[in-house]
Amino acid sequence: xxxxxxxxxxxxxxxxxxxxxxxxxxxxxxxxxxxxxxxxxxxxxxxxxxxxxxxxxxxxxxxxxxxxxxxxxxxxxxxxxxxxxxxxxxxxxxxxxxxxxxxxxxxxxxxxxxxxxxxxxxxxxxxxxxxxxxxxxxxxxxxxxxxxxxxxxx
Amino acid sequence: xxxxxxxxxxxxxxxxxxxxxxxxxxxxxxxxxxxxxxxxxxxxxxxxxxxxxxxxxxxxxxxxxxxxxxxxxxxxxxxxxxxxxxxxxxxxxxxxxxxxxxxxxxx
Numbered sequence: 001x002x003x004x005x006x007x008x009x010x011x012x013x014x015x016x017x018x019x020x021x022x023x024x025x026x027x028x029x030x031x032x033x034x035x036x037x038x039x040x041x042x043x044x045x046x047x048x049x050x051x052x053x054x055x056x057x058x059x060x061x062x063x064x065x066x067x068x069x070x071x072x073x074x075x076x077x078x079x080x081x082x083x084x085x086x087x088x089x090x091x092x093x094x095x096x097x098x099x100x101x102x103x104x105x106x107x108x109x110x111x112x113x114x115x116x117x118x119x120x121x122x123x124x125x126x127x128x129x130x131x132x133x134x135x136x137x138x139x140x141x142x143x144x145x146x147x148x149x150x151x152x153x154x
Numbered sequence: 155x156x157x158x159x160x161x162x163x164x165x166x167x168x169x170x171x172x173x174x175x176x177x178x179x180x181x182x183x184x185x186x187x188x189x190x191x192x193x194x195x196x197x198x199x200x201x202x203x204x205x206x207x208x209x210x211x212x213x214x215x216x217x218x219x220x221x222x223x224x225x226x227x228x229x230x231x232x233x234x235x236x237x238x239x240x241x242x243x244x245x246x247x248x249x250x251x252x253x254x255x256x257x258x259x260x261x
Contacts, residue, residue: 065223065224066223066224067223070229090221093221094185094187094220095219095220095221097217097219097221098219098221098222099216099217099218099219099221099222100216100217101214101215101216101217101230102212102214102215102216103213103214103230103231104212104213104214104231104232104233107231107233110230110231111174111229111230111231112214112228112229112230112231113227113228113229113230114216114222114223114226114227114228114229115222115223115226115227116221116222116223117185117220117221117222117223118221
């Protein structure tokens with residue numbers, strides 16, 4: 001089941017009312033651009049370098065309420081700079097910001113893990129900023145069969 | 155409702171070892187986007203910030219948004235250089251604040 005049947009369920013019954021901001025086609029376009037803006041706000045004018053970060057997440061997700069993710073950052077021959085901060089952004093959650101992490105100063109590699117919610121099938125990006133004014137990112141496409149955020153209370 | 159936390163550290167930590175610290179806390183992380191069965195919007199109640207300090211110096215911190223699951227869980231690494239007191243601090247909506255302290259012994 002994708003978001004399509006959920007959206008059509010939302011119309012008739014008062015009890016089953018599930019409204020989620022940013023789900024008309026117009027709002028989708030809007031959220032796609034501000035997804036990029038949210039990313040730009042984090043990276044600023046940094047130079048993008050390839051290959052230092054990996055976002056680990058299941059591609060097919062049965063339950064969007066609790067999705068394990070892990071982020072691995074390693075040094076490469078091209079870049080040994082220390083990590084400043086790590087962020088995860090979601091393309092189509094109500095808010096693009098998912099999590100922002102600051103690791104122990106003075107480290108060029110790390111592995112962090114958490115559990116997040118996903119409202120629908122979408123893109124997810126992990127970005128690491130480094131002290132030498134570079135950044136790197138890893139973007140993945142995920143399919144969510146049961147969405148988070150939509151169900152009412154009981 | 156009492157707040158429950160889980161803090162997992164390895165035993166017998168050797169100096170210089172890279173260790174994994176795993177932490178979670180009981181919290182609903184109400185997003186502010188859901189509605190009750192009566193159709194009223196449920197107000198947001200999330201933890202906004204988590205930090206872990208060793209002898210007062212930050213070794214990990216996180217800004218949380220509604221997309222973080224209920225009972226927020228974090229796993230992170232630390233290079234064990236010395237023994238000390240680990241302080242875990244959670245802060246959130248409605249003046250939520252919870253602190254746990256654990257002594258970490260490094261041999």
